[in-house]
Amino acid sequence: MSIWTDKQGRRHVGLMVQGRRVHRILPEGATASDAKQLEADLRKQLTRRPGQYSDPLLVEVMPLYMEHAKHSKWTSVAEIAAQRIAPWLEGFRASQVREVAANIIRDMKSAYAPATINRSLATLKKALTLAWELGMTEVNYGAAVKALPPNNKREVFLTPAQVQHLASHCTESVQAAIWIALYTGARRGEILAMQPEDVSKHTLTIHAQNTKTKRSRVIPIVKPLRPWLKYLPLPYKNFEGLKTGFQRGRKAAGMEHVNFHDLRHSAASLLVASGADLYTVAKILGHSNIQTTTRYAHLQVKQQREAMKRAFG
Structure with a gap:
């Protein structure tokens, strides 16, 4: 089949000509005629004289x-x-x-x-x-x-007080993105794709097409997250709008070393500090492999060491 439609309703064109396989995904809203025209153009290009x-x-x-x-x-x-x-x-x-x-x-x-x-x-x-x-x-x-x-060894973990200081120097929409990131562990792209209909009484759904792993996940809504969900969808067309607003805020807060992705790491560190096991952290953050989550294992060991000191001196 050279033209088909996936479960999300997006049209695909796939061809195999002279041992070369070409696959294209058309943008949302593309018609059957658009797909047929793309197929004809690709076939013409693929049969170009060697x-x-x-x-x-x-x-x-x-x-x-x-x-x-x-x-x-x-x-x-x-x-x-x-x-x-x-x-x-x-x-x-x-x-x-x-x-x-x-x-x-x-x-x-x-x-x-x-x-x-x-x-x-x-x-x-x-x-x-x-x-x-x-x-x-x-x-x-x-x-x-x-x-x-x-370079995946970056470790910047913010305390809630530090996040509050950072957020206080940002616009309301950037603040919403910051707190949603901290209270869900969601990636920036996942946050930008969130819609009001993704919010239910008790949970927030992140759909597969908006995740890095292409897997949906459902996150429980904690009480301090609820007020920030009213800002969905955030008023940014792409990454750059949020990135610019975040950079202004971190500069004003004197925290230029902080990246937006550090909020996701901070969410993980706070979960571990609360006693969550790595499997639970992996489920909340949407890691496809538990090995990714083991980067936070040292935080768990630190917590265990402190508990043992309290118990045994």
């Missing part, structure tokens, strides 16, 4: 990604990640991508976190994969783009 475009310039390849990003849930974020590396692509061809990637990493390391660099490298990798799928290159040069090892 060798016609053997080694295109990278600046000729990146528009493929920009078109692909239009179908992303967070289009503006994807486009920004791609635009960030544009200066390094000038004059280089697809076959030179290994050198280009090395230059990007070398020059960006001092200014950006590994995760940010990796997001930009991923756009280049995807663009080259798309070029290969469409027959523009004889090999998939995207395979040569390797990500930096992520």
Whole structure:
């Protein structure tokens, strides 16, 4: 089947031509005619005469990604990640991508976190994969783009008092995002996707299509969270709006070292401090693997050590 509709109602187009498999997801609201037109365009591109475009310039390849990003849930974020590396692509061809990637990493390391660099490298990798799928290159040069090892050892755990201080310097909508993050452990994207209908009398539902793991989860609503849920949906079209408001607030609060994601870590640390086991923390945060949650195990050990000191001196 080359055209189908998934459970969320989004249309898909999938083709296999000359050993190349191409899969595209159309944006929400796309019609059957849109899908058929995309199928025809893809088939035309896939049957392009071999060798016609053997080694295109990278600046000729990146528009493929920009078109692909239009179908992303967070289009503006994807486009920004791609635009960030544009200066390094000038004059280089697809076959030179290994050198280009090395230059990007070398020059960006001092200014950006590994995760940010990796997001930009991923756009280049995807663009080259798309070029290969469409027959523009004889090999998939995207395979040569390797990500930096992520730095997942960041540990900034805020106390409720510190969160209160930070929130007091933010606008009401940013405050709502901050407290929702602390009282649910939800990621920023999950919070931005929340709607009033996701809130019931006792629980808050985070739907699968809005989660990193593509799994729904239901979170009990604690009393201090309830007042902030009236702000849903938050008035931001994308990550950047909330990011800008949060940055202003943390600067005004003298807490520029704090990232929004630290609120999720803080939620986990407070849960562990309250006596929650790691399995429960994993369920609340939506970790697909308990190994991810073990990063908080040392907090549990600290709590146990203090309990033993109280008991045995």
